Amino acid sequence: MRATSIFFLEYSQLQSTTAICPSLFNAATAQDGILSRIRLPAGLITSKQCEVLLGVVNRFGNGEIQITNRANLQIRTSQALIEEVLLDFQDYGLASSTESTDGLRNMMASPSAGIDAQAKINTIPLVKAWNFYLLQHPELTILSNKFSICFDGGEAIRVSDRPNDICLVAVEINDQIYFDLHLGLGDRGDSPASVNVLISQNQVLEVLAALTEFYREYTQQKLEQKTHSRSRPPRLRELLHDWGVDRYLQVIEKYKFRGEIPPSHPCKGGRINQHLGIHPQKQSGLFYIGVVIPLGRLTSQQLAGLANLAKHYGGGALRLTPWQNLLITDIAEADLEQVTQEILNLGLYILDHHPYAAIAACSGYKGCKSAFTDTQADAKAIASHLEKCMQLDYPINLHFSGCDKSCAQHHASDIALVGKDSESYRIYVGDYVGDGEISFGRELYAEYAAHELPQLMERLLNIYQSQRQNPEQSFREFVNQCNLQELREVISHA
Ligand code: SF4
Missing domain, CATH: 3.30.413.10 (Sulfite Reductase Hemoprotein, domain 1)
Structure with a gap:
């Protein structure tokens, strides 16, 4: 059944472009394409909806789907979405029945709502x-x-x-x-x-x-x-x-x-990325797997593979998280090994301390006019360097921001890298202790060359892992105790 006539009257204005909060009907123009956002209440998307979306991404898009920090999806296309596509999206619940209400579906729930014994x-x-x-x-x-x-x-994965x-x-x-x-x-x-x-x-x-x-x-x-x-x-x-x-x-x-x-109860265990990996559900004999999505970006083949896993082994839906990862739920214990292997075969990960689980980055200058730096490329360079040269043994959080607005992550991070100019970043660590407007953390470097960041992060994280008080001391706790001048000296001699 197709949508109402109200909807057809509105097609003359469809896919106008704006720089503010893109929706399906109000796309934004970026350097790397026309950006449309699909709002998914509670971050839920069924395997069938993935199939419909992938048909559009493969036909008009750049082959990539991005999870936002509000657990919505974004796609980039070379041209504005046509009427036929928007009608299909409506039919499958990916778009509102009217343009006017499409921008209003911004609501969040814990990714483990309904499956968490603690809730x-x-x-x-x-x-x-x-x-x-x-x-x-x-x-x-x-x-x-x-x-x-x-x-x-009240789930273990808090969103409050x-x-x-x-x-x-x-x-x-x-x-x-x-x-x-x-x-x-x-x-x-x-x-x-x-x-x-x-x-x-x-x-x-x-x-x-x-x-x-x-x-x-x-x-x-x-x-x-x-x-x-x-x-x-x-x-x-x-x-x-x-x-x-x-x-x-x-x-x-x-x-x-x-x-x-x-x-209110604190976050369970106080660890970040606690939703990643394999966890039992409140439904006896069933498990969910939290999958690391590198920088929140999936290729169409990866999304197709995950949707297929959800359809054949799980509950038929994916749950996107505000940390730009996703869960596959309702997996029987006997299938866990197979599903895990297939996730790895897709080039994705499930370990909460994998370098890609550690990093969040905004779209950077390819997707945003305010960006000083190519945050996505710089973040990828660090993740792939760390993947090759060291084994992280505790989850950490690195946050790349192309400017002070901090779109990819509003909460404090262990290490924040903020674009200064096209070639360099300001680097902050741990908790901020002053009362100024910029509160990324304590400033470790006022300026650091982007191309030297992978080696710097390797040195910094190795120092943390070798000098912390005990294996449970988080990076944040470690660095909050450090004298930053002394830390800089140790880094320079590492
Ligand atoms: S943090 Fe700045 S550069 Fe990054 S997406 Fe937001 S406004 Fe753009």
């Missing part, structure tokens, strides 16, 4: 219900297309620390599940913070609807007053700073549950 609740039904609500409310399309909702069901405007975090009180409301109050990239409001699970959608409608009214007012800068819709955090959190929360006063919010 308090399966949030996938909530994601689907909220997605359905958004698609029924085209009046919400005036909102910033960065408006983002997150559901954290991901930057989102609204995050609902499951908590248990007297054997009942409630949601602790978190709002993105801080700066860009900060985790949402609890506002000490509990919501019962059967009122979550009403609460989200009320909060969203209030935000819509604020947006409309600002746009009508034309007081907002650059004529773009305001972000939710601007409402919170402008009108205050208390005023915003008044709109949900009647839904508030009076109770004491239990302390």
Whole structure:
């Protein structure tokens, strides 16, 4: 069944190009092609949807599919997607039924929602219900297309620390599940913070609807007053700073549950990339495998191979992660060895301390006008050098950013490499301890030549692995204790 006539009326404006938050109907032009983003609620994509997508990538694209840090997909094509493609995408649930709502499906859940024994609740039904609500409310399309909702069901793979405007975090009180409301109050990239409001699970959608409608009214007012800068819709955090959190929360006063919010549990084990590798599911006898996707980029053959594995050995779907990797779920124990081998045969990895698991990079100057450096190529050079010359034995996180905006990763990293000019990077390590605007970490080098980075990383990581206090001391803990001048000297003599 094809889409409604409303949709056909809108085709005259389809695939206009813009530099802001590309969607399927509003692609962005980059140096390396026309960039379209496919929003996938909770990062779920079925094997059949992969097949449809691959047909388009192979026909119009550059043979590559990219996972974003919001667990969506991006493709680059040489020309704007044609009507036939968009209609197919609609038929298979890869695009909204109308252009206007396509940019609004930005919602996140833990990649292990519904399969994690530690979780308090399966949030996938909530994601689907909220997605359905958004698609029924085209009046919400005036909102910033960065408006983002997150559901954290208390899984071992937490997502409550991901930057989102609204995050609902499951908590248990007297054997009942409630949601602790978190709002993105801080700066860009900060985790949402609890506002000490509990919501019962059967009122979550009403609460989200009320909060969203209030935000819509604020947006409309600002746009009508034309007081907002650059004529773009305001972000939710601007409402919170402008009108205050208390005023915003008044709109949900009647839904508030009076109770004491239990302390939130920390991430299991505190290790990064804990979703990678083989893990048991709460469903007895079934396992999921977290697959390392180098720099979040898959070839069409790799995606086809993974979709095939999900179809033949798993639950028929892939789960994309906000860390730009993916999970194949529902694999029987007897098939684990075979599936693992086939993943390796595709040129992918499952080890959480593989060099490619360590690195996140933004699109760099080939995909973004703000970039000083070719972050993708420089990140690849480091990963392939480390792969050949050393064995990492603890997961670490290197983050390449072409400029200060830090698109690929908003949270702090172990090592941050930030483009300075076309040939060099600023390098930061560990936790930032000052109060300036740039908070990548402590500055190890103000300028370092891009072509010398692989050798530098090898030396730095070897120093960490040979001088740390014990095998469980993370790179972050190690480097936070270091005197950086002394560390530079050790590196220069390594
Ligand atoms: S971090 Fe800067 S260079 Fe990289 S994609 Fe974002 S805006 Fe572009």
